[in-house]
Amino acid sequence: MEDLHFADYLVFAGAGMFVLGYLIINQVILRIMLLVGTLLYIWYYGVVDDTPLWSAIWASTATGTANILGLLNLFYSRSALAIPHGFQDIYERFDNLPPGDFAKLMRASERVHRPDGHRLVTEGAQVATLYYILEGNAQITKGLNSFEIAEDTFVGEIGYLTGNPASATAELAQDSVLLEWDVAKLRKRARRDPRFKLALEALISLDLAEKVTRSVRAHPQEPPVL
Structure with a gap:
């Protein structure tokens, strides 16, 4: 544990957001927690090495974008605009x-x-x-x-x-x-x-x-x- 660095804490925090998100039934809160976890992973991929892990960053960005679109659709379906x-x-x-x-x-x-x-x-x-x-x-x-x-x-x-x-x-x-x-x-x-x-x-x-x-x-x- 003495060898833990900032990047390690980022990946632990990101994993924690995913675990907590999967335990929550509410779709909005679940998606928000997964989005936070994704952002933490992107941060981790950017600082874990001297050169950012671009392939992992772009893959996480794609999943995060899909999550945002799903979240916006949830908000839309619950608003008067959907009528x-x-x-x-x-x-x-x-x-x-x-x-x-x-x-x-x-x-x-x-x-x-x-x-x-x-x-x-x-x-x-x-x-x-x-x-x-x-x-x-x-x-x-x-x-x-x-x-x-x-x-x-x-x-x-x-x-x-x-x-x-x-x-x-x-x-x-x-x-x-x-x-x-x-x-x-x-x-x-x-x-x-x-x-x-x-x-x-x-x-x-x-x-x-x-x-x-x-x-x-x-x-x-x-x-x-x-």
């Missing part, structure tokens, strides 16, 4: 999602106006489109029972999750504004992007919980599941 312009007015309805996840979900959707009486799902038929009512309401019918659901509600979410046919019919009760997702494309996207899948399923879970709460308060009978 698509056409959906900024509705983000407050989905503010339980980070802006980046919200942006992915909205880019896969289509915002449309549909007329009164437009059928969303049909009892016994496969659900081809997942809907979210932004403005308006829908009439839900199963057999002789019917009730209305208001805006800020998914329609067709159980069919999307399970692949089963709809157990009720849903039609718009007035001219409405909807978000629509093609179910086949949505499932394909969810298979490719686990984070996208988690974001969508989190929204659907909250929607289902709210529906159950409203049903218990207003309807003693079990409501139809779409």
